[in-house]
Amino acid sequence: MRTISKVFVGFVLAVTGIWLVSNPDLFAASSFISLRHFMVQYSGFLAISMMSLILLLSVRPVWLTRRLGGLDKAYRQHKWLGIAVLVVATLHWAWRMAPKWGVALGLLERGRRGPRPDGAGLHWAQSLFNEQRGLAETVGEWAFYVAVALILIALIKRIPYRWFARTHTVLAVIYLVLVYHSIVLLDFTNWATPVGYVLAVMLLVGTVSSIIVLFGQIGAGRRSTGEVIEVDYLPEMKSLQIAIRSDGGWKGHLAGQFAFVRFGNSNEAHPFTIASAWRDGVPGLTIIAKKLGDYTNTLYETLKPGDRVALEGPYGTFVLDREKLHQIWISGGIGLTPFVAWLEDLVANPAKLEIDFYQVAPHCDPELMARINDLAGRAGVRLREWRDARDGFLTGEKIRSDVAHWQEAQVWFCGPRQFGEDVKNDLVAAGLHSYAFHQELFDFR
Known part of the structure; x- marks a missing residue:
């Protein structure tokens, strides 16, 4: 947990520091409207940065998950970033809506609209972004509403896993919409500052990760197939012990690692710890599935020897340490x-x-x-x-x-x-x- 907290706090502080270095005028804001402008920009920058990291974690990069302490820790990081995005994105929306609410409550006077700039002397990209502002604001607002609903589905465990699995991928589409929203609505002057450089990298990483998610290529290099050879019911533990024989693509694992397993025609891959050590010449593994949810409940009724299995892995760093005596x-x-x-x-x-x-x-x-x-x-x-x-x-x-x-x-x-x-x-x-x-x-x- 300490690593998770350090990475989370460190990431937020780094992003915030980059923003403050690039936008020192924040401290000279003399009115609510000017402060509101800075806060809308900052909260949007922080939210899309965290979403980019979430998308990167979702594709399960082994080099990163090892540094976080294993895929289980990476997914915990993913979860807390999701909660943080929900909070920060809500604040971003609230700051944007604040003038309307202030006028409606009589706390602010309706400002007069000045003349619309004619665009003369602007960089061509700035002119293009100005033309897109209305659309970017509209799609961004609706993407926010959909994202809130999808994040809540992910967090509320009473909602069946199959609903979560089917809807969670949609967040990759929402992210791409918010990429457009972020590019258009970031203050144009920030593109030539560390904020712009960092945002460009984060959006590129997040976009590539989104494409990997949408095309179903997560863990593509770690996939293999096999079949169920034995199913034993353990009544005292309300669990199934499932022996799987690999077709040859499973290259081995360390004792204590886990795999994502998909049985039969199911589209849902679930993580299971491997309850057997790897032995050369014995291309297989054993998992124990406890009756915990809607998916594992169905295994008791449907799984049988001969069923096809899709495997992805191995993952995890909870492995036997032979150096600690x-x-x-x-x-x-x-x-x-x-x-x-x-x-x-x-x-x-x-x-x-x-x-x-x-x-x-x-x-x-x-x-x-x-x-x-x-x-x-x-x-x-x-x-x-x-x-x-x-x-x-x-x-x-x-x-x-x-x-x-x-x-x-x-x-x-x-x-x-x-x-x-x-x-x-x-x-x-x-x-x-x-x-x-x-x-x-x-x-x-």
């Missing part, structure tokens, strides 16, 4: 999937690590638990099966009392977000360095 693993519920892959990897490629694994769940299927026990024993991992009804809720205090030298350990957590935050806060407050706690943020909405 003392580790604590904590899984909550379905969060055990990356650790199963880690255990397999340790069995296949042993390492001298001291590991305490807290496998926390209300229940776990006997067959899966037997497999985890077997893998843990062969890997030399101290497995602690933690059941809430029997052991109470797992806390950082209990971990500190169980594990010797816990301050020197690296802690890896995958499970419910609040559970992880509670454990982290306790351990950090008691002396664990915050950078030693690694948490998978597997939430893409």
Whole structure:
């Protein structure tokens, strides 16, 4: 979370600093109307800059997601930028509408329109932009209304995922409309300042990303196909264990990574953590899908061996670290999937690590638990099966009392977000360095 906050705040401060350096007259504004002009320009510049970064993140560039701490962190950044855009774009609209509201409320006098400039002596581009102002303002306003609706659909989790998936792509079209809006309505003098240079780069990056989105080319270089070879229902966990055989295009993965998977004729690709280690000569992977939403619910009724599978990946940086000698693993519920892959990897490629694994769940299927026990024993991992009804809720205090030298350990957590935050806060407050706690943020909405 610290990286996400730093990138978010750093980006906003950088964009704001560029704006202030290029527009020092803001501080000399002597009237509400002149201040309003600067604020409309600044809020529009900030909003379209953040939207450009959102579009870049949406195409899942591996070089960028690695620096953010993994695709899960990149999508969390994507989400918070979306919320920020909603706020800033609303302020942009409010500043633009403020004179009308002020006149209607009697707070401002209706200004007299001066003579329309004839355009003599203007740069040809400035003349062209002036002719387009009315259209740019109109399409920008309607694009704002549509964007607000689409962002709310993305944020409200009660709205089915399939609606979100189908409507979210439309934001790429809205972005292109707002590119036109931004080019025409930016103060022409700003194009020769750092604001203009930065905006040109951001709009180019966002436009290319939008085209990639609209033509369905996200992750095109990381795609492969396969088929389902086995489906096992795990009733205690209300989950499906799905074995997939690759047609040969899947080039391997690190234990703990995840893939976007699309089954059968579905148009929706969903992220699933890979619950198996990669083995040369065995072109396949296993995922565990928990019954959580409208999409995964249908898998229980429709998925069967022989069904075709489309894969994209692998992604993620929540992978086994063989350099940290003392580790604590904590899984909550379905969060055990990356650790199963880690255990397999340790069995296949042993390492001298001291590991305490807290496998926390209300229940776990006997067959899966037997497999985890077997893998843990062969890997030399101290497995602690933690059941809430029997052991109470797992806390950082209990971990500190169980594990010797816990301050020197690296802690890896995958499970419910609040559970992880509670454990982290306790351990950090008691002396664990915050950078030693690694948490998978597997939430893409």
